[in-house]
Amino acid sequence: MRQLFRFHGGVHPPEHKLESSTLPSTNAPLPGTLVLPLHQHIGARAKPLVQAGERVLKGQVLARAEGNLSAAIHAPTSGMVESIAPAAVPHPSGMADLCITLKPDGKDEWTERAPVDYRALPKEQLLARLRDGGIVGLGGATFPTHMKYTAGAVQTLVLNGAECEPWITTDDRLMRERAAEIVQGIAILRHLVGAAETLVGIEDNKPEAIAAMQQACAGRGIDVVSVPTLYPTGGEKQLIRILTGKEVPSGGRPLNIGVTCSNVATAYAVHRLINHGEPMLSRMVTVTGAVKTPQNFEALLGTPIADLVHAAGGALPDAAGYILGGPMMGLHVADGGLPVVKSTNCIIVKSPQLFPPAPPALPCIRCARCAQACPADLQPQELYWFAQSKNFGKAQEYNLFDCIECGACAYVCPSHIPLVQYYRFAKSEIWAREREKSAADAARGRHEFRMERAERDKREKAEKLAQKERAAREARANPAPAEAAPAAGEPSQAAGAQQQTAAAAMIAAAAERARQQATQVQAKNTENLTAQQQADIQEIETRRAKIREMAHHDTESPKE
């Protein structure tokens, strides 16, 4: 038996897992349209490779990963690209983002699949495959998976099957039904980092999943660990703490302490990609709450959530709105047309009976129950205080950015203060200020460079003028060297042949010749001119001579 550790705090919200975990998962029916946002992961938005009106095959790349921190998007089924345009995406702002809309043709025709033997491929190629296969963390954060496996020195690989949020049962069903395939995915991830130890953490409220995983992992050196049920055990840092006793440093990543962590569903997706050549096209989604038959679906990415609710027997009469994700951290939306994206692990249909409206908030009484519940060991009441008064510097001093927004503080708050909203507000405000600051710094740099350039131009002009003046003065004082000076500046084709003599007289002669040559060059285009033109030139020349005479001898030396 492994020694387990504890993280600070945690809460026990009602689990509501049994509603949806009893039925086996089924494939969701093919929807009429699929809407695929180009930004389904943390990092840069994917870049579209197809055009509206193009026919695409299942598994074909629709948008490629842009840069390193990004992931590709693929066609979940064969069909026609209807449009690439802004459409509503699951985002708290409710704003539209660029999406590819796909009209399925019902044939479900695959593009060419290329399974590979991961043992034969170098690591870089495997990582590139993960990126181009659109693999991101399926626990909810959608961090591109390949970025987690770049480091070499990893002692412990942690697989996250905790699934601590109430209502959600996708990982539970996945582990029960496809344990063998998950284990094949784990083998690939382990091969990538060469971890000495591989741990699968599963909360003890999922005994069937634990049994299935233990059976599949037997004799493979993978330790399936049953961990006590406590929200938020499924948090990456919390699970690592429980299993290894190590704490991820503030502001750091698990890689800093030689640990890397992925969801079990991610391992499954990696297996499908590497061993079967199937990129990330679908994911397991729990549909639960106020629906007739809560259950899990294997849903194509881009499926409208209303379609899945319909497939689950439809919403109950008192249903109103949806939660994407769990009730603790999920996103409350009203629009049933929103698509399933890579982060959508659960659709909870809300009803006033299941989710009564929050009672009105009362002033903070500084009871510090939130501090007892905080799994990140923060002081939520202080953070609330600073966020409320927009004292962001102080909030950062109290490690606001170590907050994982799990909602445990708001859950226990006897005053029902929406604490997490304050932290989100403070975080986004700080990010916005940082963006402004860097823009201001860039502008300052550009302005200073411009001023410097203006200064340099002025200086160079003054220098040139001074040089000319000096030359003119010397010319008046001592005619011979003044003549020599321009000769030195003449192009070498004019004076080059005479250079070897190197005597002062010779230089003077060369200058003379150069000048003659220069006048010849000038005269070249004046052949075959009409009398009128010649007269014009004559006139201009006399005018020029006059100007030259008139010119101020001190500042302007006549040009030859």
Add this chain to the structure above:
Amino acid sequence: MLAALYVMAGIAVVLGAVLGFSAIRFRVEGNPLVDKIDAVLPQTQCGQCGFPGCKPYATAIANGEAEINRCPPGGEDGIRKLAELLGVEFKPFAEGAAQPKPKAVAFIDENTCIGCTLCLQACPVDAITGAAKQMHTIIAAECTGCELCVPPCPVDCISMVPVPQSLQSWKWEYPVFELRRAA
């Protein structure tokens, strides 16, 4: 008695020498307060404060020659930061003076542009590309929205376009909720 006087005088001389030396040796070039103020200013270089750029305005504030409420792009937040930095009272924007407005970037109507380069010379951050008799265009990412390029344009082809909100610039709103009414 005399010995004590000598000792005191000696200490005074030594300390004076140390102070005098360090005043020369560790002399700070320029006013560090100017840089601190400049760091708070938004660097639009727009001149709405009446000074030719942010640094001159910062210098004027540091010398006590200018009020802290003359920078519209910085907004009230900027005034608050300046007030905090300088330890003075917050002062709202003066009535009738320029008020803060949403961030915008310049846009050149390229069909109308005649390529006169006047806007190029006006831009304080080199955010316009172009050459004589060539069409000019704004590098939107570098434009600070100072509007200095608008008046010089002889054909009025530059307009200010407000920057729309995007998912990247979206911010969580300040939570507003109702407290339970007493009684």
